[in-house]
Amino acid sequence: MRPVPKKICLDCRNFSLQTVATGVCKVVKGLPAYPVKATEDSCARWLDCGQQYYIRIGWIKARLAQEQDAQITTGTGIIT
Numbered sequence: 726m727r728p729v730p731k732k733i734c735l736d737c738r739n740f741s742l743q744t745v746a747t748g749v750c751k752v753v754k755g756l757p758a759y760p761v762k763a764t765e766d767s768c769a770r771w772l773d774c775g776q777q778y779y780i781r782i783g784w785i786k787a788r789l790a791q792e793q794d795a796q797i798t799t800g801t802g803i804i805t
């Protein structure tokens with residue numbers, strides 16, 4: 726069962742994740758560029774994104790694992 730949402734951008738329906746720590750807020754539609762927000766930011770217009778939260782967490786974990794693998798490969802000089 727999903728824990729109670731934290732009411733941060735990471736679990737907000739208006740948030741679009743872009744990096745492991747940031748994304749954009751699309752609460753105001755049609756902007757030429759959406760404002761960048763940290764995943765831990767919050768505001769009064771927060772809306773629960775439901776299952777999307779798990780997809781975002783999975784994407785962040787996969788991206789962090791990829792970055793860690795790249796660092797290990799670079800550190801040893803072994804190209805795979």
Ligand code: SF4
Nearest residue numbers: 734737740750752768
């Ligand atoms: S700034 Fe507010 S509305 Fe925008 S993504 Fe974050 S919590 Fe949601």
